Amino acid sequence: MSASLQKGMNALKEVIDAPVASYFSSCVHCGLCADACLFYQETGDPKYTPIHKVEPLRRVYEQEYTLLGRLGKLLGLAKPVTDEELDEWQELVYDSCTMCGRCSMVCPVGNDIVYMVRKLREGMAVSGHVPDGIKGATKRTVEIGGPMGLKWPAVANVIKKAEAATGLTIPVDKEGAEYLVLLSSMEIVNYPEYLEALAKIFNKAGISFTLASDAFEATNAGIQIGASDLAKVIVSRIVNSAEKLKVKRVLSPECGHAYMAIRWEGPNLIGRPYNFEVVHVLELLDDLRKKGVLKMKDKFKDPLILHDPCQIVRRGGVLEAPEPLIQAVAENYIPVVDKQKWNWCCGGGGGASAIHTEEAEALRAKAFRIKKRQIEESGVNTMVTFCANCRIVIEEGFDHYEMNTQLLGLTELLAEHLED
């Protein structure tokens, strides 16, 4: 066994806990999880059945933690996990799993399959069976600061432009502000309007905020790749900066995996609760709406549907904020059948959108047909969402299928129609 594989096996042994043991002991191979997975739905290929994606983890569990499995291993009857096998599984664990968690919603025996995929990724990362795209994004995040390799000057530039566009001051490194605003690289590069929208809304609500020059990136490629040690380094930047600036709250951007990383995984990575609260931007906006601060001057007229990002809604628990917000700004909001915690993934979460092999891109395009159908069946030309990564993936899907659909970010849409 290679040294890296040994490390990978040790990592897997370490992450196996009572829930994992209980889940594997409960699986009856009913295959219902396949019906919940967008990759199986759109390809019909049974290798994409979610529980099958964690097969290497199951075997490690069986061979290390069950009496019969250990006996089998002793007698040489067990089939060991090999590098070749993990290589083959890379596609199943990364390309074709966005950690959307829909499978965990349907399993009749209650198996949290996405919980197990997250754990399997720890072993995949340590043993080196990770797609180059995600590896690169993680390396850039650790070494430079963000998955796209952006440095502070790029952010400062966006801030300057936002200040010019709004006529408002956007504070940087201001101690004692109520909110520390985080961004995702995708917002900095592709959707700079997000920051303008926020500045307008904070100003309107009279809430103080700041950005931090040493912690602006909210996404955490360490979590997507499955390397807890790197994830910890990345999240610690935000924690240190927020605690140094003594902010009351940290504002997670729309980006889904960023929210998962900072709100739910972060405290567990550093091993303690924070001295501040983490709020998703939609939670803040809905709170302002309830207080009557978020008044609209007019509404968006065209019919539209909403795409609920998995990590914010189904997995993150921001369940109730999106709909009232969209209803506040859209005259013609059409709810889709599978909405809120039942929504279908865009196809590129969990780091998948960073994988640029031909196969991965073709698979993503196939998986996107599920969103395409939702749009066509609703008969709309506009879709709104609130995750920078979903936006990139959906735009790519629109391009691929040459669709004439426009995609809007919820925060910007709200800011655009905000009363002056």
Place this chain on the structure above:
Amino acid sequence: MNEMQFLTWVRGPGLDIAIGIFLLGVLWRLIEIYTLGRKQDVAPGRQRDGASGLHTVFRRSVPPPGMVRKSPVTYIGGYVFHIGLAIIVFLFAPHIALIRDLTGLSWPGLPSQFVDLVTVVTMAAMVVVLFDRINKPAKRYLSTFQDWFTWTLTFLPVLTGWMAVQHLLLPYTTMLALHILSVELLLIFLPFTKLFHTFTVFGSRWYLGKINGHRGVPV
């Protein structure tokens, strides 16, 4: 060994051995699984009605929206044979008598004609889900020797019990002995195969509900 001796053995030492392995196996497996524990989640939780371990233990007995249409055989067949098995095992008068002899506990049973009907329906449902396992790509892909083996282990007691009551094929004594033997095999293998979900299903659902409930998501 004649058929009477066979029956005496399966009723006596055979049953003792099977129940012994079953009880020790269940205990061992439960310890093996649940003493692994899990790390405490230190992220401050979010409260939401219906988001808890206990809620999910019950909620997962009901199919999620749209799923019955996607896998009608799995759901309908699954319900029928699970409920059927429960009725046969716990509400057939001779079974209640056995449980009374072993534990002192007893309760009223159902008329045997009704249990007969339930048995036939249960066997039919089991055959249908077996065909679905062969027919449905995801299920067939997941299937291993254990899936066919445990199906057989579950089916045989139902079949032999029904044949004994109906006096089919073999003399009653022999069929009854075979019935008891098949139950003993089922008991012996249950803790060490996927059939153990009869116990862990509650723990799994509870963990799922608890882990997601911490984030405020009722699953």
